[in-house]
Amino acid sequence: MTSGPHTAEQPTLNKDVPWDSFDPGAYIGNNYLDMKTVDEEIVSRVRDHFSGRLRGSDRVLSGIDVGAGPNLYPSLAMLPWCRNITLLEWSANNIRYLEGQRPDYDGHWEQFWKVLREDREYRGFDSRDFFSEAAVPVQGSLFDLCRADTRWDIGTMFFVAESITESLDEFRRGVGCFMHVLKPGAPFAAAFMEHSEGYRVGDLEFPATYDIDIAEVCAALEGFAHLDDVHRMADVGHLVRHGHTGMILVCGRRKE
Numbered sequence: 402m403t404s405g406p407h408t409a410e411q412p413t414l415n416k417d418v419p420w421d422s423f424d425p426g427a428y429i430g431n432n433y434l435d436m437k438t439v440d441e442e443i444v445s446r447v448r449d450h451f452s453g454r455l456r457g458s459d460r461v462l463s464g465i466d467v468g469a470g471p472n473l474y475p476s477l478a479m480l481p482w483c484r485n486i487t488l489l490e491w492s493a494n495n496i497r498y499l500e501g502q503r504p505d506y507d508g509h510w511e512q513f514w515k516v517l518r519e520d521r522e523y524r525g526f527d528s529r530d531f532f533s534e535a536a537v538p539v540q541g542s543l544f545d546l547c548r549a550d551t552r553w554d555i556g557t558m559f560f561v562a563e564s565i566t567e568s569l570d571e572f573r574r575g576v577g578c579f580m581h582v583l584k585p586g587a588p589f590a591a592a593f594m595e596h597s598e599g600y601r602v603g604d605l606e607f608p609a610t611y612d613i614d615i616a617e618v619c620a621a622l623e624g625f626a627h628l629d630d631v632h633r634m635a636d637v638g639h640l641v642r643h644g645h646t647g648m649i650l651v652c653g654r655r656k657e
Contacts, residue, residue, distance in 0.1 A: 412566070412567035412568045412608075413566065413567045413568075413608040414566050414567070414568055414571060415542075415543075415544070415565045415566045415571060418565065418566075418607060418608060419605070420491050420492040420493075421492055421493045421494060422494070422605055423470075423492040423494050423495060423602055423605070423607075424494065424602050424603035424605070425470070425471035425492075425494055425495050425498040426471075427602050427603035428470070428471050428602050428603075429471050429509075431602075431642075432472075433471075433472065433474075433509060433510075433513075434509050435509075435512075436512045436513060436516075439634050439648060440474070440513070441516055442634060443559075443592060443634075443648075443650055444474055444478065444513055444516045444517060445516055445519070446590075446630065446632060446650055446652060447475070447478045447557070447590040447650070447652065448478055448516070448517050448519070448520050448523070449520065450588065450590060450629065450630065450652035451478060451479065451482070451522075451555070451588055451590070452481075452520045452522040452523075454588040454654070455481075455482050455522070455555075455588065456522060458482050459482075460481065460482055460483065460484055460531075461482075461484055462479075462482045462483045462484065462554035462555050463483065463484065463485055463486075463487070463553045463554050463555075464476070464479040464482075464483040464485070464486040464487070464535075464553060464554065464555045464556065464557075465486065465487040465489060465553040465555075465556045465557075465582065466479070466486060466487070466488050466489065466556070466557045466558070466559075467489050467543055467546070467556065467557070467558040467561055467579050468489065468490065468491075468543055468558060468559070468560075468561030468562075468565070469488040469489060469490045469495070469499060469538070470490060470492070470495050470561075471495055471498045471499070472559060473502060473506055473510050473513070473532070474510070474513040475557035475558075475559050475590070476488060476532070476535075476536055476557070477510065477513060477514055477517060477528065477532065478517060478557065478590070479555050479557065480523070480528060480531050480532060480535065481522045481523055481526070481531075482555065483535050483554075483555065484534075484535060485535050485537055486535045486536050486537065487537055487539050487553070488536055488537065488538045488539065489539050489541050489543070489546075490538060490539070490540060490541075491540065491541065491542050491543075493540070496538050496540050499536070499538035500538050502532075502536075503532070503533050503536050503538070504533055505529055505533070506529060506532060514528050543558075543561060543562065543565070543575045543578055543579065544574065544575065544578055545578075546578040546579060546581055546582045547574070547577065547578040547581055549581070549582050551582060552582055552583065552584045552587075553582055553583055553584065553587065554584055554587055555583075555587055555588050555589065556579065556582070556583050556587060556589045556590075557589065557590050557591065558579045558589075558590075558591045558592075559590075559591070559592045560592055560593065560594055560648075561575065561579075562575035562576050562579070562591075562593070562610075562621075563593050563594055563597060563609055563610040563613045564594060564597065564600070564607065564608075564609050564610075565607075565608070566608055566609075566610060567599075567608045567609065567610060567611070568610065569610055569612050569617075571610075572610040572613065572621070573621050576591075576621040576622060576625075577621070577625065579591070580622070580625035580626060580655065583655040584655065585655055585656065585657040586654055586655060586657060587654065587655040588652075588653070588654050589626070589652070589653060589654070589655065590650065590651070590652045591622070591650075591651045592648060592649065592650045592651075593613055593618050593648065593649045593650075593651075594609060594613065594645045594648060594649075595613055595614055595615075595633070595635070595645060595646045595647040595648060595649055596611055596612075596613060596614065596645055596646040596647075597609035597610070597611065597613065597644060597645040598611060598644035598645065599644065600642065600644065609645075613649070614649075615631060615633055615649055618631070618649050618651060619631060619651075622651060622653070625655065625656060626653045626654060626655055626656055627653050627654045627656060628651055628652075628653040629652050629653045629654065630650070630651070630652040630653070631649065631650075631651050632649070632650045632651075632652075633647055633648070633649050634647055634648045634649075634650070635647030635648075
């Protein structure tokens, strides 16, 4: 049974979830061993957004992937321009996974890199070497960012703020925390599950914020960011499991 649209008085909050029991192997097996159509579209759009904003720039930026989990493609999308990429993640199991990927990431990530390499900004260097040099897994919470002094030049947050809580208020706060640590003008990409009822990883169920649609996502971001592209993916081929109605990808820039 998934968490579903929550009807109880008290929604499940991020602090209530056993994140250290998250199984990265099960999650990867369900989502990333074979690239899904929707992920290919997401990677292509994020690639075009970042390369369009940063084409010709040197590899001097600091990047952050918030709630990285066992997913490398957001950090790979920032690789051509970043001397370092913070992989912020709360789950101890996911931190161990990310640390294990630094020396030489697993072969299934090559299919995502192949899509990125369709733009020339992603050519002319060894992605494994660059990832090993740049990626820095850091254990920490999305909500810690609201108190952080550090600012990053470029950022990603994929399926995080709406996938760690049933609380709409907590979702909105999480989006604000992500925006808080981006420098003025910083390009970013963020993806969200639309109307997710929660999700299973291995033997465990995890919560989600059900009331997420384009209007809610834009409302959460518009005070902080210029939204260059808001794209909803809801065809049958875009649905990766039961219990959600689509995905929303936002590419934009932090307001000055």
